[in-house]
Amino acid sequence: MQTFVMLGKYSPEAIKEMSPKRTQNTEEIISRMGGKIHEMYALLGAFDLLFVVDLPGTDDAMRLSVMLSRLTGISFSTYPAVSVGQFDSLVKG
Helix, strand or coil: CEEEEEEEEECHHHHHCCCHHHHHHHHHHHHHCCCEEEEEEECCCCCCEEEEEEECCHHHHHHHHHHHHHHHCEEEEEEEECCHHHHHHHHCC
16 A cells, blocks of 8 residues: 545535535545545645545556546645655665
8 A cells, every 4th residue: 555645626616515425425435446544634725635545556546536536626636655764764875
């Protein structure tokens, strides 16, 4: 499993469709794709949502990002993430 950070931005149409049911549907989609949600936050500023999820791989993250954008009208920017400890191990000389 690989960790990804997903940053979402609501479209005007997506704002109109906000609901706990849409959140539940999103959680179910992530689970069906073999993913695990660590955190989901609403934000103020340039982005409206932040998800931290584990997914089997990059292909799955790309599929999920596009699928959620199509289904919800929320555009997602998705980034692979590693812990600082893992990063330190990768870059040590």
